[in-house]
Amino acid sequence: MKYILALILGLLVGGALFAVGATYNPFVGKQGLSPLAVSKSQVVVLSYSANASEGILFTNDGKSRVDPHPEKVLQLWEQSIRQTTAMATTLRDARNQVAGVGIKFASLSEKTRLISGEALVDSVWYVYLPGRGGVFIEQTENYWSYFRDVVVPAYRSSSDTWTGVWHGSMTSGPGALRTAKVSGAYGEFEGSEMLGVESLSIRAWRVDSGVVAAEGQLLIELQDDRVVEAVE
Template identity: 55%
Template sequence: MKHLIALILGLACGGACALAFLYYNPLTSQESLSPLSVSRGEQFSLMYSAVAGDSIVFTNDGESRTHPHPVKVLQLWEAPIRQTDVLVTMLRDGRNLPAGIGIKFSSRSERTRLLNGEAIVDSVWHVYLPERGTLMIEQSENYWSYLRDIVVPAHWSSGDSWRGNWRGTITEGPGALGTALVHGGSGVFAGIDFEAIETLAAHAWSATDGAVSVEGQILIEMPTGSAELAD
């Protein structure tokens, strides 16, 4: 009996040690330098609020922490789309003026490997920028740092919330330098392929309601010689 109890205690301790190592593993920390920060190309940014309540429409399976908005929006409860979120939001330019409408489809990815510090989400943006054209942005996002630095501490907190300043690049591919691929659809972007990254700046997060104050930014790099597109 004593050996059985010792074995169970050992298993529990070993499991806890392994999880602690995964959580504190410094090798899975987030890249601090954006792949586009050393680029010479023209760039423009699109900003949005990543809080569901600030969006035009946000929907998911209806059972997640983040509630759909508006309340009566159709929910994605069918099995093939149950692990997908859709966000429709107004995009603002660098001067904080309305620049366009963005629709983001995000699905949890089967390439997620928690052992490697990879909490992957496959997402695409369908963006309409009036008087300029349309874009599709495809990317793999890694939310491991976001989970580790914000979500887990919020659950540990006695107030079930997190407050602070967190900024990180969530884009992890499929571009060679860990960038998102942008495909121009119409207008001045028609037929052009370029790169982008998406960053999040979080200030408050609730364990019961999800993001409370989180801003997103899509930084898009134009191909060389197309500076007029970024205007």
């Protein structure tokens, strides 16, 4: 009997050791420098509040940590869209002026592999910038670092809260350099294929309500026609 108990205890300790090792493995989920941070092309920088209640609209299955906003918005409770969120928000430029509106759909990705530090989300943005045009952004986001550096510490905190400064580039694809694919829709972007990156800066996170203070940022690298001309 005591051998069986020792084996069960060992199994539990082994499972716990693996969970701790996988969560804090320094070799997975590393946040590298955003490739657009060193771009020589013109980059459009758009900011938005990552706090759901500060946007125009946010909805999910209604059972998640983050409450839908406004309160009476239709919830995405059907089986096919239960793991999806929809958001509409105003986008601000570098001078903090309203620059446009963004609509984002995000769904948990079936390519998620926690064992290799990939907590993936497939998302698309539709961005309207008055006077300039519109773009469609396709990306895969990796929330592993966010989970490890913000969510887990919040759960470990006696106040169920994490505060600090965390900045991370969420985009992990489909571009080889962890960039999003940006398709120009109309206006000055029409016909362009560009690169983009979405990042988050978090200052406070609570276990019961999720993000308390955070800002999101979309960076879109404009096509540099001069480079194309030089090649031709």
